Amino acid sequence: MATLAFVAIVVLIAAGCAHTANGAAHTYGLGRPANAAEIAARDIDVSPDGAGLPGGRGDAVAGARIFAATCRRCHGEGVRLDPQRWPYATTLFDYVRRAMPPDRTERLRPDELYAVTAYELAINGVIDQRDVLDRQSLPRVTMPGLKSFFKSP
Amino acid sequence: MRNHAGTPTLDPRTHRVIVHGMVSSALSFSIADLMRFPSVERMHFLECSGNSGRGWRSLGEGVQYSHGLLSCALWTGVPLRTVLDEAGVRPGAGWVIAEGADGALYDRSIPLAKALDDALLVYGQNGEMLRPEQGYPVRLLLPGFEGSANVKWLRRLKVVGAPAYSREETAQYTQPGVDGRVELFNFVMDAKSVITFPSPGDGLREPGFYEIRGFAWSGRGRITGVEVSTNGGATWAAATLDELRGTKCLTRFTFPLRWDGTPVELQSRATDEAGAVQPTLAALVAARGPSLRYHVNAIARWRIAADGTVSNLDA
Numbered sequence: 250m251a252t253l254a255f256v257a258i259v260v261l262i263a264a265g266c267a268h269t270a271n272g273a274a275h276t277y278g279l280g281r282p283a284n285a286a287e288i289a290a291r292d293i294d295v296s297p298d299g300a301g302l303p304g305g306r307g308d309a310v311a312g313a314r315i316f317a318a319t320c321r322r323c324h325g326e327g328v329r330l331d332p333q334r335w336p337y338a339t340t341l342f343d344y345v346r347r348a349m350p351p352d353r354t355e356r357l358r359p360d361e362l363y364a365v366t367a368y369e370l371a372i373n374g375v376i377d378q379r380d381v382l383d384r385q386s387l388p389r390v391t392m393p394g395l396k397s398f399f400k401s402p
Numbered sequence: 403m404r405n406h407a408g409t410p411t412l413d414p415r416t417h418r419v420i421v422h423g424m425v426s427s428a429l430s431f432s433i434a435d436l437m438r439f440p441s442v443e444r445m446h447f448l449e450c451s452g453n454s455g456r457g458w459r460s461l462g463e464g465v466q467y468s469h470g471l472l473s474c475a476l477w478t479g480v481p482l483r484t485v486l487d488e489a490g491v492r493p494g495a496g497w498v499i500a501e502g503a504d505g506a507l508y509d510r511s512i513p514l515a516k517a518l519d520d521a522l523l524v525y526g527q528n529g530e531m532l533r534p535e536q537g538y539p540v541r542l543l544l545p546g547f548e549g550s551a552n553v554k555w556l557r558r559l560k561v562v563g564a565p566a567y568s569r570e571e572t573a574q575y576t577q578p579g580v581d582g583r584v585e586l587f588n589f590v591m592d593a594k595s596v597i598t599f600p601s602p603g604d605g606l607r608e609p610g611f612y613e614i615r616g617f618a619w620s621g622r623g624r625i626t627g628v629e630v631s632t633n634g635g636a637t638w639a640a641a642t643l644d645e646l647r648g649t650k651c652l653t654r655f656t657f658p659l660r661w662d663g664t665p666v667e668l669q670s671r672a673t674d675e676a677g678a679v680q681p682t683l684a685a686l687v688a689a690r691g692p693s694l695r696y697h698v699n700a701i702a703r704w705r706i707a708a709d710g711t712v713s714n715l716d717a
């Protein structure tokens with residue numbers, strides 16, 4: 250009986266390994282469930298469709314002030330981007346949130362992030378100085394170079 | 403060993419890697435957990451997508467400059483597939499967003515097919531723990547993929563339906579092709595080889611016998627042959643390949659040269675098991691346009707002058 254049970258477990262493990270992408274989980278029982286708080290603390294990526302964007306809003310006028318306070322020490326009056334190289338405006342928000350400032354001396358709040366994103370897009374000629382960015386409007390900003398990007402199937 | 407925001411100091415006792423998104427159960431792993439999974443050890447090369455990129459002013463300063471953004475190491479870790487299976491990938495998933503714990507929270511989208519094929523989560527390199535600059539305590543290793551996709555200091559894997567389109571896979575590490583269009587998610591480093599001796603900065607002292615030495619590699623599998631030309635590509639002859647011919651691994655080759663003291667133009671050309679043959683620079687420019695910053699696998703052309711000094715004809 251004991252031997253049979255052992256064989257059954259081995260077969261189960263083998264079956265688990267063979268069926269990837271099918272939801273067969275916990276083959277080795279290693280790791281622990283990730284709790285909602287630890288996922289939320291790290292789950293920061295923003296998709297082109299706006300998924301992952303926080304609440305809040307900001308415009309280029311507010312952005313200019315924040316940029317002067319937080320970004321000017323490295324970037325001067327503004328980051329001159331080549332908008333043709335950025336297919337999605339959401340990527341700019343995502344990048345500033347995850348990576349700027351790189352010495353992590355400060356973290357911007359959502360309103361401030363929308364504002365510096367608006368400032369960057371305005372000084373680089375993508376949106377108007379008065380445009381307000383938020384969770385709805387940011388994904389609707391069309392970058393001028395979008396059509397030049399493609400991905401093979 | 404490049405980075406976008408310096409080398410973070412991570413405590414292996416507290417660092418965790420979380421796997422979430424389109425999985426049956428989101429999981430959190432300590433480094434000790436990851437090291438308990440069935441492990442593998444594999445030799446693979448790692449090449450920066452900008453290696454040999456046109457436009458570097460230092461291309462003519464020697465092979466270390468023109469081809470040195472390349473390494474080959476013995477990696478120890480757990481297949482990414484094993485870890486994803488533990489969480490149970492749900493139907494409809496197509497990509498995995500890998501994110502580092504560095505100052506830039508550097509992230510890249512990896513095709514699920516690659517993640518389930520030969521991708522590894524590695525914690526060891528050349529028989530020791532990863533060094534901090536190499537991604538300690540754990541990094542992604544994607545054999546044959548451009549170096550920058552191999553996310554270091556890994557803290558998160560998110561299984562998703564569509565890529566993240568992060569800055570580092572859109573505005574960076576991409577380039578316009580012949581028609582001005584930019585291909586995203588072009589990962590594989592194609593068949594390439596280089597003669598490391600003689601090479602610019604390491605010439606010949608006097609006429610006589612020398613052994614030409616070099617390396618060949620391909621992100622599409624094993625190297626099946628290397629040919630050498632000593633007359634500017636007019637004729638080619640097979641080089642000798644060393645025993646160690648791993649998949650997606652540097653393969654060493656040698657070729658005898660009796661130098662009579664007259665100028666010689668040396669080239670090497672690799673072929674991989676997918677049948678791809680290393681192209682000339684002219685063919686690469688014709689196929690991809692003049693903007694060759696990344697994925698430059700062209701045949702290198704060394705010229706040995708009568709005094710034995712070697713120069714890069716394409717620098």
